[in-house]
Amino acid sequence: MSAAVSAGPxxxxxxxxxxxxxxxxxxxxxxxxxxxxAALARARAAGGRCVVMSFDPHPDVVLGQGRFHxxxxxxxxxxxxxxxxxxxxxxxxxxxxxxxxxxxxxELQNHLRLYYx
Numbered sequence: 618m619s620a621a622v623s624a625g626p627x628x629x630x631x632x633x634x635x636x637x638x639x640x641x642x643x644x645x646x647x648x649x650x651x652x653x654x655a656a657l658a659r660a661r662a663a664g665g666r667c668v669v670m671s672f673d674p675h676p677d678v679v680l681g682q683g684r685f686h687x688x689x690x691x692x693x694x695x696x697x698x699x700x701x702x703x704x705x706x707x708x709x710x711x712x713x714x715x716x717x718x719x720x721x722x723x724e725l726q727n728h729l730r731l732y733y734x
Contacts, residue, residue: 634663639670644691645700653704666707671697672714679714 631637636656642649653669660667673694692700694711701709712718 631668632665634660634665635668636660636663636665637668637670641675642669642671642692642697643675645697650704653706657705660707667705668708669701669706669710671709671711672718673711674714676714676719679716680719 636659638652638656640649640652642653645653653667656669657667659665675690690697697711698709
């Protein structure tokens with residue numbers, strides 16, 4: 618059975634053995650690198666793809682009801698794209714974080730679309 622996340626145009630699903638890392642990944646510090654390295658290793662060992670999904674704006678900005686003011690990102694979006702490409706991930710996508718996205722049930726993740734670098 619393959620994962621229920623689209624891998625981009627012309628592809629319905631990720632191959633079996635793929636790994637998806639989901640997070641903000643601002644700063645891409647050593648902790649983030651450890652998560653991404655583990656996802657890459659797992660995907661490569663299983664013959665799958667390594668996909669990274671992030672969000673913008675920061676979820677706290679959307680869900681904080683005006684109480685949270687996010688400082689400027691440690692890693693601007695363009696820089697984050699370049700760094701992800703340098704880490705050899707197969708796909709990286711930034712989804713707009715909205716209240717609607719936050720309210721999705723986990724089973725609805727198959728509606729998320731990821732596009733190749």
